[in-house]
Amino acid sequence: MIGYAATNVQDEEKINARRMELYKKAEAFTQIPWSYFAGLDQYERSARRGRKNVPREQGALSIYFEPGKWAGPLNPNPDDTNPATIRLFGGYGKDGDGDGKADVHNDEDLILSIASYLQSFGTSHEHIKMALWNYYRRAKAVDIIIGNAKMFEKFNRLDLHDKVFPVPLRSNYSYRSTWGDARGWGGRRIHEGTDIFAGYGVPVRSTCYGIIELKGWNKYGGWRIGIRDLNNVYHYFAHLSGFAKDLEVGQIVEPGMLIGGVGSSGYGPPGTSGKFPPHLHYGMYKDNGITEWSFDPYPQLRMWERAERIKLRQKKS
Structure with missing residues (x-):
């Protein structure tokens, strides 16, 4: 099978075109909107690297079936590619390209298999959520996949990975790497983010395409x-002075969209402010389908800042 590792923009466009072709094929087969297949595939792509003993994707898709689910839980051959014996043992594997094999590394077989699985529960939104819950047994996985699908549906494209710096580059701000520093308020803990110091009320922007999962007060943030x-x-934005108007949990945002302002809120009950200089606490956490952990956002911030400055200079020239 041809590998699909992207090395440049043209490669990425080629891969996305192939993925969209497969998603649309599944939509035509099941009448389930293509965005659900894209959302599931994207979730698997982001989670794959966190799973042990799971090989890198060999084709355009990252959809992952455990051997027992693909070949059947009681199948003595976990690598079985025979559609008849896979069906006999209750496996999900299907032959999507008519070559007589149900190959877990074949994109056509993968998309038909996941499409058939989802369709077996029904084609409505609630049926799809039930199918995803049955497969992952993790509510967070279901929510993330549905969120991905919503974004793909809204923008009707797959290349939604642009990023921007969280405050306007024209504003007066400063920051350095502070991830892992000790913090004492509320008990000993480490600083899980980067502090960007700026004036009170400086606009805070979404750094990415995404779904708002949380909005409100936290005694720390x-x-x-x-x-x-x-x-x-x-992406976690804390110590805000307030929120942009009409911003709600579940809302889709995009890079550069106003979400709030720099403030000094936190370290107490709701409304507490002024216990430290105004700044934006920016944190990043990765979920691998099993657990979630914090990582240092400083290198990402520097990269986004540099890339945005280059774009601004190119616009002026």
Whole structure:
């Protein structure tokens, strides 16, 4: 099978075109909107690297079936590619390209298999959620996949990975790497983010395409917002002075969209402010389908800042 590792923009466009072709094929077969297949495939792509003993994808798709689910839980041959014996043992594997094999590494077989599985529960939104729950047994996985599908449906394209710096580059701000530093308020803990110091009320922007998962007060972070992107990364914005008008949990956001302002809220009950200089606490958390952990956002921030400056200079020239 041809490998689909992208090395440049043209490769990425080619891969996305192939993926969209497969998603549309599944839609035609099941009458389930293509965005659900895209959302599931994207979830698997982001989670795959966190699973042990799972090979990198060999084709355009990252949809993953455990051997027992593909070949059947009681099948003595977990690598079985015979559609008849797979069906006999209750496996999900299907022959999608008519070559007489149900190959878990074949894109045509993968898309037909996941399409048949979802369709077996029904084609409505609630039926699809039931199918996803039955497969993953993890509510968070279901929510993330549905969120991905909503984004793909809204923008009607797959290349939704652009990023921007969280505050306007024209504003007066400063930051350095502070991830892992000790923090004492509320008990000993480490700092899970980067502090970007700026004036009170400086606009705070969404750094990514994503879904707002959380909005409200936290005694540590004050007024804060959490956004989940398509790579299953949770972006955490804390110590805000307030929120942008009409911003709601479940809403889709895009890079550069206003979500709030820099503030000094937190370290106390709702409304507490002024216990430290105004700044944006920006954190990033990765979910691998099993657990979630914090990682240092500083390198990403530097990269986004640099890329945005280059784009601005190109526009002026």
